[in-house]
Amino acid sequence: MTDDYEHYEAVVVGAGPGGAAAAATLANNGVETLVLERGVEAGSKNVSGGLIYAEQSAPYTIDGLFPNFREEATERPADEYYLHNVAGNKVKTVDMTDLHHTDTEWCDSVLRRRMDGWLEDRVHEMTRETGGGLLTEVRVNGLLREGGEIVGVTCDELDPIKADVIVAADGVNSELARDAGLMDWDEPDEWFQGVKAIVDMPEGAIEERFDIREDEGEAHLFSGDLFEGVRGGGLLYTNEDTLSIGTVFHLDSLVAEQAEPHELLDALLTHPLLAQWLGDDYEEIEYGAKLVPDSKKVAHPSPHEGRLMLVGDAAGQMQAQGPIIKGMNHAVTAGALAAEAFAQAQARGDESTAGELYEQKLRTEGVMDKLRPPQYELASVVGENERVTELGERVVNSPLGRAGLKVAEKTGVLERGFNSPFVMSIMPDTKLPYVTIPTALGEALGDRVTDENTIQPPDLADRIGDLTYDVGDPHIELVDNSFAASGDAVSACPVSATDFGGGCYRDEKVKTNGSEEHLVSLDTQPCVECGTCAIVADTDWDHPAGGKGVEFKQG
Amino acid sequence: MHTVVLTKGVPDFREGQVSFDEDGHLERGKTPTVMNPNDKHALRAALQTKVRHGGSVSLMSMGPPGYAEVLQEGMADVYADDLYLLSDREMGAADTWATAMTLATGLENLDEEPDVVFAGFKTADGETGHTGPQTEWCMDWPLVTHVIALDIDEEERTLRAKRLVEGDVKEIETVEAPLPCFVVADPDFEPTYRTAEHRLRYKDLREETQARAEEFGEYLDDETEKEPTDWDHFEMWNHEALNLDPDYIGLDGSPTIVAGVDPIPKAPSEREATMIDPSDEAGMESVFEEVKPYAGGD
Incomplete structure (x- = not known):
């Protein structure tokens, strides 16, 4: 049946700077590219500290890929x-x-709604010419496999889509990286x-x-x-x-x-x-x-698996060493390198080598050493x-x-x-x-x-x-609601607090048959989708469907 | 696939827009005219056909020249390609029958015969739900009403529709009809776009038609232009252009006699209420007694 599925040469998941750089580079290489973004507009799901760098030593910069970027998209x-x-x-x-x-x-300095929204228009224009394009309000929820091999993506809003390469630029809570078992x-x-x-x-x-x-x-x-x-x-x-x-x-x-x-x-x-x-x-x-x-701890040294390549936060490519905070620039470089690797592998007639080539480029271009400084390890x-x-x-x-x-x-x-x-x-x-x-x-x-x-x-x-929310179905499930397992979320969740009932997580003391249980309850309505509770509590954590959940206007 | 959507301009009944006089009569002069809200479902059904099968969507209406703005709204909101306005003093004050005659003639007058004609379910002012089916009767096409989902087989020239069975929203039947066919879209109609290709085409259409609608808007705002038919995507036809006998259209062609209009009385604004302090035990007891007869769940 999977022969009936749509096929694109490349599917890029996420339209942040990493996804945009990957898509632009794929399009520049004539690769038919489909970009899927789950927000109502690119940037509506994003928050960043707010500085984007262009490094002299980097092979790609965002303004190199997108002319007028600084004039039109930054603060x-x-x-x-x-x-x-x-x-x-x-x-x-x-x-x-x-x-x-x-x-x-x-x-x-940048604000993500403005910046990513600006990138979205350019990326759509560039990729549309390849026969693909950029779609918003589509949540990619997993990998499509055939005989154990990754062959495409599955979505909430669309039928499965097959692709020769999948660039997962779906952010710090990447569902694809998790599905592939590359990140935890x-x-x-x-x-x-x-x-x-x-x-x-x-x-x-x-x-x-x-x-x-x-x-x-x-x-x-x-x-x-x-x-x-x-x-x-x-x-x-x-x-x-x-x-x-x-x-x-x-x-x-x-x-x-x-x-x-x-x-x-x-x-x-x-x-x-x-x-x-x-x-x-x-x-x-x-x-x-x-x-x-x-x-330093999670940047994946080998961020690929079959046809899947991870870029940006999805691959842990966020350099935070004391006062040095650089993320978006590395996502841009990685996105472009992943795209370049695929284009070269495709030209050689062996697309299966794209992942290895990407990994190699991350090393030779010095990206990995910035992300995981060897001196830190020592x-x-x-x-x-x-x-x-x-x-x-x-x-x-x-x-x-x-x-x-x-x-x-x-x-x-x-x-x-x-x-x-x-x-x-x-x-x-x-x-x-x-x-x-x-x-x-x-x-x-x-x-x-x-x-x-x-x-x-x-x-x-x-x-x-x-905040603006288009509340959909609950997207996080508490697997263990005991305070011992999930209580840390009550204080660590940025929209919850001890003694505050209006947030996501609340701690509750429930009396049953004379004994008292200390439990945690969850209401995902005010969720800002940061992913904190995925780590500190015992949850089944998914993103909301396309266009649903929180919508940042600034980011 | 060439589809046509029939639409009507109606008073904007939304709070803050609509204006009534002291007797509860609508003040037309003070109430803006908008596209009949239900017609948007018909347009969405037509657009889905265009996204899936290509071709074009035309929007047709009968009304005064000012309805051009209603058509422009349709173009901007739901991406119609071409606009047709049947407009003439002789067509004025028509009932549903005379309107259907006029619309059917307008449809016959198109260069290319439509494959599907869509109408919305009831207008917000007349609420008759007659005009669509009567137009279909004039054309002698198959009619499918209350459509909530639609699929077209181009090769077989057939249309398959899911429709609500009248009087029971839980009962849905699937019907097949040959093309050309007349379809009345239900307010529950939901277009589905499950492939990226369709969504990308939809996005292209949005850009294309919004640019065109803006152009038309500027054209309508430009008072120096006297001939509205100058614009490529807009045609205005009078009874002569349609070769219609004035005796069979407008007021003269309308058998309906409106004997009178009764305003709907306003809901009473006063109700009886008894306030009881929650600390008043006897009072609370009486509340319980009051509610008890309804507590059976009947």
Whole structure:
């Protein structure tokens, strides 16, 4: 019967930057390409911190593939880059602009709905000429197999489709990567969770408060003691007329501290340091969240299986090494390389070698070394050792350590260290670099911030209420509803909270026949589809059908 | 496949649009005219035919020249290709019979005979549901009503439709009819596009016809243009163009006599209510007594 199915040479799943780059490159090579996107528009399912890079060393950049990208699809350039080390209301700011500009051709802030929506039109135009095209509101839900071999995709809205190559650019919660058994969603320490607020700014306020021109922008990072000891940090990027303000934390740390993501975001928003930028009137226009793979641990070294190739977040290709946060650029490179590999394999008459060729290109083009720095693998053995961490903590907090920090600052070692890509790439995933050192820096070297921050961020109910949903059928099922198995979701889910009944997850004490059970209940209506609960709770996690679920207007 | 959809301009009965006078009579001058909402189901059925089999969709209506805007709405919303307006003072004040005569003649006057003619189920103003079937009667074609799904076999020149059996929404029958055929689409009609190819073609059509509808909109807004038939995709025919005898159309050709119109009385705005404080036990007891007779589930 499968002979009746439609066939395209290439099917690209997901129309984010990775999918767009793959589709454009396939189309440029004359490959008949169908792109399937589950959002109502590309970008409506996406959230990102908000900076996209074009690296000098990368073989492909997004503006190389899509002319006028910067002029039409991005917000502002990120010219300057600062890290604020916070201890109480003392702040030691380190200029990291040099690190930021290392290997950087350009870097712009973006909002995903606008950016991906712009890409969608171009990709559709390019792929339509090949006999394919781009369709929205189609959810690809799995792989089509024949005799155990992957031959295509299955969808909620369409009959199965066969293809000679399938590029899975379906994001961090890739259903295809899971179906192929290439990725799993088991270990919280392999993931970060990011939450973000888009803040509307009055006309001219960004220029005035950041002291920049209309065509300039800034990036600010925050770490130290303002996040209840959770490993991670905050970010603030200037957009055209909004600010992206967010926090990104190691998921295992978030769970261990039982911290509420929205409260950590509020801790950043209400810190006195932000008063200078936020002013008195705070208008939040969107709250969003996403999971971020930690490429050091999960970037798949061999992200292909038969006709399937994974690109971008789906393959764990998200570089987050301390203050270096690069994802979309790697997705673009990987997407284009996967497409190039298929086109070359097809030209040689042996399409089955496309996956191997893609893997090889990821290595030779230096992508894998950026995602999984060999020096980290070596250094983490020492750096993430408990005794080493303990020792480090003690040294930093000792009078000698404090004196050392001062010397480091005076001699320029501090600034140099922060601006060294090597130092950043060996940063261990412990509290030492994320919390202890920044806090010590703030305390020992910081200036006291005297501004008063008067803003009041909206509560979680309002944040959920402001989002747009086209509620479909429940797409997540709780497999084990005991608190022991799934209770972590109550606090870790960005739209749930302990003592808040209006979110996805609630903890409940149920009395039956004299005994009391501690259970978790789930209502997927306010779900922002980040995937956190897929990892921290025992669930059957699927995306909603095409066009259903949350619709981000900013992203 | 050439399909034609019959449509009518009706008062926009949506809240905020519609206007009634003190006696409850509709104020036509203050109420905008829109495409009859049910006709969109007919257009969707026609569009599905075009997406699956190619060809074109024409939209035809009888009414004053202002109905051109209704046709433009149809083009923008549901992607019609060509628009036909049968418009003439002699056609005015027609009942369903005279309207059906006129429409059937309009259909016969087309250069290419349609394979399927679609009509919507009832207009929002007249609510008769007669015009479609009466038009079909004039043409002597097979008629399939209450259609909720449609499939066409081009080679066999047959149409297979799922239709609701009247009076019972749970009963669905499948019928087959030869082409050409007249189809009345039910409001439950759901077009299905299960292949990427169809969806891509649908997307192409949307772009194509929306651009055309915009062009037509600009043309309608341009008051310097006097001859509406100048535009390639729009034809306006009067009774002479259709070779129709004025005695058989419009008011003169309408056997229906409207003896009078009774406004529907407004629902009473006052109701009796008894307020009971939940802490008042005797009061709550009386609520229970009040409700008890209905608690049997009958």
